[in-house]
Amino acid sequence: MEPLVVRLRNRGWRLTAQRRVIVETMTGDHVHLAADEVFERARAVLPEVSLATVYNTLNELVDMGELLEITHVDGRRRFDPNTAHRHQHLVCVDCGRMLDVVGDEPGLPDEQRHGFELLDVEVTFRARCPDCIGAVRA
Amino acid sequence: MEPLVVRLRNRGWRLTAQRRVIVETMTGDHVHLAADEVFERARAVLPEVSLATVYNTLNELVDMGELLEITHVDGRRRFDPNTAHRHQHLVCVDCGRMLDVVGDEPGLPDEQRHGFELLDVEVTFRARCPDCIGAVRA
DNA sequence: GTCCCTGCAAACGTTTTGCACACAG
DNA sequence: CTGTGTGCAAAACGTTTGCAGGGAC
Numbered sequence A, B: 001m002e003p004l005v006v007r008l009r010n011r012g013w014r015l016t017a018q019r020r021v022i023v024e025t026m027t028g029d030h031v032h033l034a035a036d037e038v039f040e041r042a043r044a045v046l047p048e049v050s051l052a053t054v055y056n057t058l059n060e061l062v063d064m065g066e067l068l069e070i071t072h073v074d075g076r077r078r079f080d081p082n083t084a085h086r087h088q089h090l091v092c093v094d095c096g097r098m099l100d101v102v103g104d105e106p107g108l109p110d111e112q113r114h115g116f117e118l119l120d121v122e123v124t125f126r127a128r129c130p131d132c133i134g135a136v137r138a
Numbered sequence C: 001g002t003c004c005c006t007g008c009a010a011a012c013g014t015t016t017t018g019c020a021c022a023c024a025g
Numbered sequence D: 001c002t003g004t005g006t007g008c009a010a011a012a013c014g015t016t017t018g019c020a021g022g023g024a025c
Helices: A004-010 A017-025 A035-045 A051-063 A130-134 B004-010 B017-025 B035-045 B051-064 B130-134
Strands: A068-073 A076-080 A088-092 A098-101 A117-128 B068-073 B076-080 B088-092 B098-101 B117-128
Touching (some): A017 A035, A017 A051, A035 A051, A035 A076, A051 A076, A068 A117, B004 B017, B017 B051, B035 B051, B051 B076, B068 B088, B068 B117
Antiparallel strands (some): A068 A076, A088 A098, B068 B076, B088 B098
């Protein structure tokens, strides 16, 4: 698939310096940032970027289907740019580190569907990461 | 299993009128309320209950493991009293209605675990409920 | 040049907290 | 009686919005 920035330009999306930096921040594998983290990283590259613009941009990308809204961790929404491949999440309950994983998706038997029209399944494996297993307990 | 209120008393949990009403609100099947909904329902039974107490109590119950914190819907945390049976959730993306369902849980192959110690799996089926399928589209 | 995007600051909705009083044990 | 739970109001979050100025196209 074409890179995200290209796809966006083709849609007639106005490409500003701020948006470019935000999109670049949301590029790569195992990226699962919250808005304030995106803001922090974007600002490190381009100081003249505001939190409002980060939120506006992230929401637009979600509306366009170019970004996935995923599990809240620590009260904050997280965003995931991996829309290309179906995947699930493995999240450390201690430090919040999150990885994309691929297992098989659970189905839902007809008699459990209660007449609902199934759209999607979201799977999150809650776990403890190697670093946090080693760390001292409180 | 013994009823929740009994279990709580046995733990030496101080049982006040407010707490009892909140716990009663969080009793039953397919209960997936947000804090403000718990507050509303509790207040209908016992007007002298405050939102702060609702939050305090819900958080305590979660800490005790007597309540599950589940998916955010519409920006609000939801709580689930069904700790007795492993289950998953079927949620309507339009109206937020949520049901407990039982399908089989997805496992995670060893080579996908990245050294994490697996604790739990959270599965949410996103769907459209019968009422919302019938409803007129915007 | 136009229109859309931007930063700022204020507003919003949810959740938490500090404090004096009240009541379960 | 004592210690913990309570209501209230204020604060602290994450997120959204209104507005005047600026920059992409």
